[in-house]
Amino acid sequence: MAHIELKNITKKFGSHTALTGLNLEIADGEFFVLLGETGAGKTTTLRLIAGLEKPTEGQVFIDGVDVAAWGAAERDVALVLQQYSLYPRYTVRENLEFPLKPKIRRLPDAEIKDRVARAARTLRIEHLLDRKTDRLSGGEMQRVSIGRAIVRKPRVFLMDEPLSALDAKLREALRTELKNLQMQLGATFLFVTHDQIEAMSMGDKVGVLNHGRIVQTGTPQEIYNNPRDTYVASFVGSPPMNLIDGKLVDDRAVMAPMSFELPVTGGARTGSATDGRPLVFGIRPEDVYLEGGAPVEAQVHDVENHGVEKIVTLRVGDTMLRATVPARTAVEIEQPVRFAWNPDKVVMFDKGSGVSLRHAG
Amino acid sequence: MASVALTHLDPASRAAARGWSDLTIRNLFIIPTLVFLIVFNIFPLIYSLGYSFTNFAANRSEPWQFVGLQNYRELLSDDHIWSNFVITAKYVIVSVAGQMIVGFGLALLLNRSFPMKGLITTLLLLPMMMSAAVVGLFWQLLYSPSWGPINYVFGLGDFAWLSNPDSALYAVAITDIWMWSPFVMLLSLAGLSAVPQHLYEAAAIDRASWWYTFTRITLPLVSPILLIALIFRTMEAFKTFDIAYTMTTQPTAELIAIRLYKQAFQQWDTGKSCALAYIVLIMVLAITNLYVKYLNKVKER
Numbered sequence: 001m002a003h004i005e006l007k008n009i010t011k012k013f014g015s016h017t018a019l020t021g022l023n024l025e026i027a028d029g030e031f032f033v034l035l036g037e038t039g040a041g042k043t044t045t046l047r048l049i050a051g052l053e054k055p056t057e058g059q060v061f062i063d064g065v066d067v068a069a070w071g072a073a074e075r076d077v078a079l080v081l082q083q084y085s086l087y088p089r090y091t092v093r094e095n096l097e098f099p100l101k102p103k104i105r106r107l108p109d110a111e112i113k114d115r116v117a118r119a120a121r122t123l124r125i126e127h128l129l130d131r132k133t134d135r136l137s138g139g140e141m142q143r144v145s146i147g148r149a150i151v152r153k154p155r156v157f158l159m160d161e162p163l164s165a166l167d168a169k170l171r172e173a174l175r176t177e178l179k180n181l182q183m184q185l186g187a188t189f190l191f192v193t194h195d196q197i198e199a200m201s202m203g204d205k206v207g208v209l210n211h212g213r214i215v216q217t218g219t220p221q222e223i224y225n226n227p228r229d230t231y232v233a234s235f236v237g238s239p240p241m242n243l244i245d246g247k248l249v250d251d252r253a254v255m256a257p258m259s260f261e262l263p264v265t266g267g268a269r270t271g272s273a274t275d276g277r278p279l280v281f282g283i284r285p286e287d288v289y290l291e292g293g294a295p296v297e298a299q300v301h302d303v304e305n306h307g308v309e310k311i312v313t314l315r316v317g318d319t320m321l322r323a324t325v326p327a328r329t330a331v332e333i334e335q336p337v338r339f340a341w342n343p344d345k346v347v348m349f350d351k352g353s354g355v356s357l358r359h360a361g
Numbered sequence: 362m363a364s365v366a367l368t369h370l371d372p373a374s375r376a377a378a379r380g381w382s383d384l385t386i387r388n389l390f391i392i393p394t395l396v397f398l399i400v401f402n403i404f405p406l407i408y409s410l411g412y413s414f415t416n417f418a419a420n421r422s423e424p425w426q427f428v429g430l431q432n433y434r435e436l437l438s439d440d441h442i443w444s445n446f447v448i449t450a451k452y453v454i455v456s457v458a459g460q461m462i463v464g465f466g467l468a469l470l471l472n473r474s475f476p477m478k479g480l481i482t483t484l485l486l487l488p489m490m491m492s493a494a495v496v497g498l499f500w501q502l503l504y505s506p507s508w509g510p511i512n513y514v515f516g517l518g519d520f521a522w523l524s525n526p527d528s529a530l531y532a533v534a535i536t537d538i539w540m541w542s543p544f545v546m547l548l549s550l551a552g553l554s555a556v557p558q559h560l561y562e563a564a565a566i567d568r569a570s571w572w573y574t575f576t577r578i579t580l581p582l583v584s585p586i587l588l589i590a591l592i593f594r595t596m597e598a599f600k601t602f603d604i605a606y607t608m609t610t611q612p613t614a615e616l617i618a619i620r621l622y623k624q625a626f627q628q629w630d631t632g633k634s635c636a637l638a639y640i641v642l643i644m645v646l647a648i649t650n651l652y653v654k655y656l657n658k659v660k661e662r
Contacts, residue, residue: 152567
């Protein structure tokens with residue numbers, strides 16, 4: 001198990017810059033999720049740690065040792081890829097044995113057998129051991145590929161969107177399994193995904209990556225409740241945080257002309273300097289309430305029924321915002337409703353830089 | 362999708378405007394080939410099978426007789442023919458093994474990116490595109506005992522490669538290796554580039570050595586295409602005539618095809634040479650069949 005640190009990493013592919021001045025620290029035994037859109041540089045980061053790519057600038061440390069000169073083999077990491085990368089023509093057992101069998105570091109047969117059996121039991125693929133890998137379903141293949149990582153007892157597990165090719169049910173099941181596995185092994189995991197639900201549900205810590213830069217690192221709660229900027233706010237959460245342009249006047253959020261105004265707490269903390277300055281107000285849909293006597297009137301623009309809850313899109317003037325309400329709330333499209341928000345939960349961002357006022361301080 | 366495109370004629374096309382149907386067009390393309398095949402391949406094939414049971418000679422006008430299996434019986438008990446077969450077998454083994462090793466080796470070297478890869482690959486493919494007779498004459502010069510570059514480079518003095526009974530056959534085999542390794546290389550290169558890069562990465566992560574990766578991942582994945590190269594080259598090598606005929610007259614390098622040529626067009630023993638041709642055909646078919654069976658087994662795995 002190991003501690004990983006990336007210091008000031010820049011990676012260029014030709015004229016394209018994949019990562020810019022990236023700093024990242026992953027504690028021993030931590031489940032770290034790297035979250036970002038396609039093309040944000042997540043996979044590149046993994047490959048740099050794995051030793052499949054060399055950084056253009058910066059250093060990679062594993063347990064405090066600069067591993068620049070080490071190849072993938074010496075780094076002793078395990079990598080689980082999205083496309084499974086099982087060795088074709090071999091059975092599941094042979095695939096699991098593969099990393100244990102190379103001559104130079106060959107383990108005794110009994111040990112190999114024991115480790116394969118244990119990995120198969122953990123991942124519940126014992127019944128598949130003698131099957132050829134091309135006769136497996138997607139979920140089974142991914143389990144085998146995770147199995148091939150765990151038999152080795154590597155220092156770090158690197159996972160590149162291992163669940164994204166699976167169907168929803170299986171993804172949910174494997175998510176729990178992976179998290180349990182990590183706790184059971186006490187291993188350091190670096191998990192890359194574009195799915196914010198995976199990030200929220202599995203990560204001890206989440207790093208949000210945007211265009212090759214780490215935007216924010218923190219626990220899922222910090223990221224969710226206190227996003228550092230509007231990018232994180234709109235990327236994390238489903239539906240995303242409502243972001244509305246406006247101004248702060250006497251602890252009230254005043255939205256653009258002819259719209260609405262609502263109270264905000266904590267505005268005073270930032271001082272009168274923010275008064276009248278263009279801001280973006282962020283509020284999570286679950287902190288927007290529909291109530292009979294609430295201060296603002298809006299039209300229901302759209303209703304999405306999700307079973308346990310409804311996501312209602314409200315229209316005030318030409319501003320749209322979404323609210324998550326219990327499923328039993330009766331709303332119809334174009335029906336006038338009144339709403340309010342939880343003033344404690346409002347996050348204010350600077351209009352120009354997009355950075356949260358809480359973080360800017 | 363592709364089959365749809367093939368079976369339905371676009372109504373806006375020029376062919377449709379001329380009132381041609383799909384069937385007309387199909388026949389237009391297929392019939393010439395069929396006629397050619399029948400006239401120049403299938404008909405002679407059957408005709409020569411008939412001749413192989415007679416004592417027909419193409420340069421004599423006297424009537425021929427049906428002799429039954431006598432031609433076959435004589436041929437199969439002829440020690441000369443058997444020694445020709447042994448020579449051919451040696452030649453096939455040496456030349457095909459050489460081509461597979463050199464060709465696959467070159468493919469392994471080329472299967473990465475480096476500057477001028479395309480140019481180098483094309484240059485390496487050139488020998489295969491030359492006429493065999495030209496290659497034969499060219500190598501005859503290279504092997505020349507008095508001033509040939511090969512003896513000069515290896516310091517072999519006046520070693521006569523092509524007139525030495527012990528070396529003539531191998532000298533021809535080396536030429537064949539030079540000429541046909543590119544073919545194996547081309548097929549291997551196709552096979553190697555079809556091995557997904559992520560498997561190599563996974564193996565690197567799994568700390569597999571180069572040799573372990575090669576034997577466990579590369580070889581099993583390219584073996585079907587290597588076998589196809591092996592089938593083609595074995596068939597071709599078995600039938601080798603041109604290179605060997607232009608390069609040497611040594612009896613120790615008399616391949617079965619040369620023997621056949623002499624029998625048919627120097628001794629004008631047409632009936633008997635037809636029989637010999639059939640024996641060769643059956644042997645090639647048998648060997649090819651073995652390979653194909655094995656290939657199917659490899660593919661199933």
